[in-house]
Amino acid sequence: MSATPALSVMFFASDATAPGADRYALVRDASVLADDLGYQAVWLPERHFDPFGGLFPNPSVLAAAVAALTRRCHIRAGSVVAPLHDPLRIVEEWSIVDNLAGPGRVGLSIGSGWNTNDFVLAPDRYEGRVERSRAAVDELRVLWSGGRVERVNGSGRTVSVVTQPRPASAELPLWLTASGNPETFAAAGRLGTNVLTHLLGHGFDELSGKIGVYRDARAAAGHDPATGQVTLMLHAALVEGDPVGVAGYPPLRDYLKSALRLEMRASAGGGAVSGGRRVALPDLPEALIDELIDERARRFCTEASLIGSASDCRRMLARVAAAGVDEVACLVDFGPPATEVSGTLRGLAEIMAGAGSAAR
Numbered sequence: 001m002s003a004t005p006a007l008s009v010m011f012f013a014s015d016a017t018a019p020g021a022d023r024y025a026l027v028r029d030a031s032v033l034a035d036d037l038g039y040q041a042v043w044l045p046e047r048h049f050d051p052f053g054g055l056f057p058n059p060s061v062l063a064a065a066v067a068a069l070t071r072r073c074h075i076r077a078g079s080v081v082a083p084l085h086d087p088l089r090i091v092e093e094w095s096i097v098d099n100l101a102g103p104g105r106v107g108l109s110i111g112s113g114w115n116t117n118d119f120v121l122a123p124d125r126y127e128g129r130v131e132r133s134r135a136a137v138d139e140l141r142v143l144w145s146g147g148r149v150e151r152v153n154g155s156g157r158t159v160s161v162v163t164q165p166r167p168a169s170a171e172l173p174l175w176l177t178a179s180g181n182p183e184t185f186a187a188a189g190r191l192g193t194n195v196l197t198h199l200l201g202h203g204f205d206e207l208s209g210k211i212g213v214y215r216d217a218r219a220a221a222g223h224d225p226a227t228g229q230v231t232l233m234l235h236a237a238l239v240e241g242d243p244v245g246v247a248g249y250p251p252l253r254d255y256l257k258s259a260l261r262l263e264m265r266a267s268a269g270g271g272a273v274s275g276g277r278r279v280a281l282p283d284l285p286e287a288l289i290d291e292l293i294d295e296r297a298r299r300f301c302t303e304a305s306l307i308g309s310a311s312d313c314r315r316m317l318a319r320v321a322a323a324g325v326d327e328v329a330c331l332v333d334f335g336p337p338a339t340e341v342s343g344t345l346r347g348l349a350e351i352m353a354g355a356g357s358a359a360r
Contacts, residue, residue: 005321007352009034009345010043010078010233010329012053023055026333027062028069030341035070037349041107042066043078043196043233043329048118052258060093067101075101078196078233078329079111079177082136083129084121088151088163090136091143095167103168109175109196109231110136137174137191144172175231178210185210189217194229196329199304204323207232211324229326236306236330237340238313238347249297251335252307256296260289306330306348314351 011027031042044062047053056062059077066075075097080090090108098106112133113119119126139149144167148160176188180201188195195214199207215225239249306313306328320328330348332341 003321004352005232005317005325006040006327007348008039008041008043008074008076008231008327008329010045010331011056011333012045012047012331013055013333024062024065026338026341027055028065029338030332030345031066031073032069033342033345035073037345039073039345039349040327041074041076041329042070043076043109045078046081046084046111047115048121050115050117052261058093060097063094063097063106064100067097067105070101072105074105074107076107076173076175077109078175078231079109081113081118082110082133083113083125084118086151087136087139087143088149088161091140091163091167091172094172095144095163095165098167098169099165101168103170106167106169107173107175108140109177110134110140110193111177114179134176134187134191137176137193140172140174145170175229180206180210182210182213185214186217189214189219189223189225189228190221192218192221192223192228194231196231196233198233203303204319207325208323215324230324231327231329232320232325233329233331234304234306234316234320235300235334236313236332236344236348237334237336238310238344239307240309249301249307252300253293253297255334256293256300257289260292260296310347310351313348317351 009030011030013026027044034042044059044066045053045056046059048057059080063075063077077094082090094106094108110133112129113126116126119129125132143149143163146162146166148162150158150160153159173194174191175194175196176184176191178184178188178195178197180197185195185197195211197207197210202210211230214228214230218228219225235252235255237249237251301307306316308316317328330344332344336344
């Protein structure tokens with residue numbers, strides 16, 4: 001665990017760009033700036049068939065573009081929805097990125113997926129998706145190292161295949177994406193992967209306990225408990241003002257509303273709790289949506305993000321470090337204009353440089 005967590009950049013925009021606009025300008029520009037400022041990594045997600053996250057149906061394609069634009073930062077998938085893909089295909093695509101980027105820059109976080117509509121690509125894999133995602137970890141490692149796996153070919157014969165091109169890096173760093181279930185943290189420990197998580201469903205006290213579960217599981221499985229990396233995604237924007245006032249920050253509210261509407265579309269008999277009662281998400285009235293957004297925005301700005309003043313962000317980074325987090329993936333493309341994003345990246349880099357000097 002680091003005294004001061006490393007900083008990375010993460011993308012997961014809702015596609016609200018006008019027709020004909022350059023949808024990937026912010027990804028390109030922010031990645032280059034992050035590379036120049038010394039950020040550890042650029043994280044690119046996978047999402048299908050919805051405006052929320054819809055810019056990112058294939059992280060490896062965008063990662064290849066980022067590899068060509070950057071020199072030193074790591075380039076990571078956060079996350080690959082493993083049940084949607086054969087591990088053979090994952091290794092083929094990311095081996096290309098690894099060769100383009102140069103050794104030691106590629107990493108993948110493996111997610112099981114949750115949005116049912118994503119699984120129109122593989123509807124038979126939705127049930128059992130968690131088990132499939134964890135099973136993929138071992139096969140990805142085998143394939144990356146040059147091992148063979150068996151598959152049935154077009155003539156019905158079982159054949160042994162090895163992926164091409166061979167990667168430039170000897171090892172493929174892997175994360176397991178954990179939404180909050182302690183068992184996922186334990187599974188990451190047993191598998192010897194890193195962890196990618198967020199604060200959307202739990203607070204710092206719970207997170208600290210789950211990181212403890214992760215490190216205990218690493219030790220029990222024979223992995224060094226101190227070497228696993230815990231990455232925490234946090235929305236990031238340097239905004240002056242008191243936290244309650246910042247909760248009215250329009251880009252954040254628009255983003256949260258877009259996320260909630262995705263939950264509503266994806267909900268099939270589930271629901272959200274409001275006022276002590278369970279309300280089916282597809283039937284939420286607009287007034288109740290605004291109430292939920294108010295609640296979420298306040299929580300984000302006071303205890304679950306890097307949205308606020310420089311002093312607010314310093315305090316949050318101290319809390320993050322105390323919880324046992326090694327890296328913060330700053331989600332920056334949730335709506336602020338490009339000039340604000342660049343200001344945020346520069347400001348956070350200055351905060352971290354100051355923290356590093358103080359620690360030394």
